[in-house]
Amino acid sequence: MIDRTNYDKIAIPENLDAVVGQAIDEGLSKRRRRTWGVWKKAGSIAAVLVLCTVSALNLSPAFASAACRLPVVGELCQVLLFREYHTEDEIKYVDVKIPRIAHTEQPDLESLVNQEIQRVVQDCIQESEARAKDYYDAFVSTGGDPAEFIPLGITIDYEIKYVSPECVSFVVFQRETRFSAYNCDLYYNLDLNSGEVITLKDLFGKDYRQIVANSIQDSIETWSEEERSILWEDLSIPDLISEDTDFYFNQDGQAVVVIGKYQAAYGAAGSLEFVIQPPAPVK
Numbered sequence: 001m002i003d004r005t006n007y008d009k010i011a012i013p014e015n016l017d018a019v020v021g022q023a024i025d026e027g028l029s030k031r032r033r034r035t036w037g038v039w040k041k042a043g044s045i046a047a048v049l050v051l052c053t054v055s056a057l058n059l060s061p062a063f064a065s066a067a068c069r070l071p072v073v074g075e076l077c078q079v080l081l082f083r084e085y086h087t088e089d090e091i092k093y094v095d096v097k098i099p100r101i102a103h104t105e106q107p108d109l110e111s112l113v114n115q116e117i118q119r120v121v122q123d124c125i126q127e128s129e130a131r132a133k134d135y136y137d138a139f140v141s142t143g144g145d146p147a148e149f150i151p152l153g154i155t156i157d158y159e160i161k162y163v164s165p166e167c168v169s170f171v172v173f174q175r176e177t178r179f180s181a182y183n184c185d186l187y188y189n190l191d192l193n194s195g196e197v198i199t200l201k202d203l204f205g206k207d208y209r210q211i212v213a214n215s216i217q218d219s220i221e222t223w224s225e226e227e228r229s230i231l232w233e234d235l236s237i238p239d240l241i242s243e244d245t246d247f248y249f250n251q252d253g254q255a256v257v258v259i260g261k262y263q264a265a266y267g268a269a270g271s272l273e274f275v276i277q278p279p280a281p282v283k
Contacts, residue, residue: 077168077192078102079160082114088151092132094125096156101168106195113190117172120186121156124174128154131179153177162249167191167198169249185271187246187258199243203255204278212245212257213238215276230265240264250275 082100087093098121100114132152140146155175162169172186189198196202204211216237220228246258259272 077104077163077165079163079168079170083118090146090151091136091149092129092152092154094129094154094156096121096125097158098156099158099170099172101190104168104190104192104195106192109190109192109195113188121172124184125154125156128152128174128176128182131176131182135178152179162251162253164253166193167249171248185246185258187248189248200241200245200247200255200257200276201243204276208243209238209241211279212241212276214279216257216259216274218277219274230269232264232266235264237264247276 079099079101081097083098084096086095098118100117101110104110132154135152136146136149139149153176156172157175158170158172160168160170167190169187169189171188174182174184176182190196191198191202200212201208220231240259240263241257246260247255248258250256255276257274257276259274261267261269261271264272
């Protein structure tokens with residue numbers, strides 16, 4: 001995992017932030033354009049997987065295979081630790097864990113998801129390594145002492161949220177010690193009977209946007225005035241909800257919607273999560 005102990009002690013050249021900030025803004029702009037281009041064209045499982053941009057570099061094939069098993073429900077579905085490795089040099093250190101799904105009784109689903117996970121992880125790591133190199137070069141070019149440079153940490157890991165005979169829900173996440181703007185979470189919610197991606201519309205029907213928005217609003221109403229002060233003043237919750245909105249299933253099988261950083265509140269609030277309550281039946 002990433003060790004942040006020495007990051008606050010690093011000597012930062014005076015104009016390094018300006019140099020790197022401009023590069024990040026340009027990179028994020030390009031990333032958003034590429035990401036949304038994929039989303040508009042995708043109509044299959046790949047649509048929920050391709051959330052990071054594609055790089056032309058090749059990832060080192062020196063993976064260490066692992067057979068460590070994680071939580072399992074019956075024999076219908078397993079989420080396994082497929083590959084794990086660690087690399088480091090003078091500018092970065094990388095810790096990676098890549099999952100794969102198995103025994104879903106949906107071979108096409110398994111093949112597509114597992115290939116996409118590996119490809120997206122590869123793309124994320126390649127871009128993170130390129131940013132680490134760019135940051136090191138900017139550090140040195142703006143007067144930083146190479147001997148004082150603290151390597152950037154890059155982590156790829158995953159967390160199983162929910163597994164049942166009917167569905168599996170897990171998240172693959174990327175973290176960087178210096179560039180939190182590039183952190184991302186890839187949410188996987190898969191119907192093991194149909195082999196399809198589960199969307200909020202599947203769960204709550206054609207009125208899902210209003211149902212989800214109402215549930216979020218009800219949750220916010222329970223917050224204190226100080227907690228509500230972090231939200232944007234002109235926030236429109238229904239505008240945040242679509243079939244592509246991130247969510248996962250918690251241990252009780254409830255849908256938890258994730259509103260990304262800056263979407264609804266100041267950056268300090270991070271991502272916001274809301275357990276969605278289905279509407280009460282009409283009497």
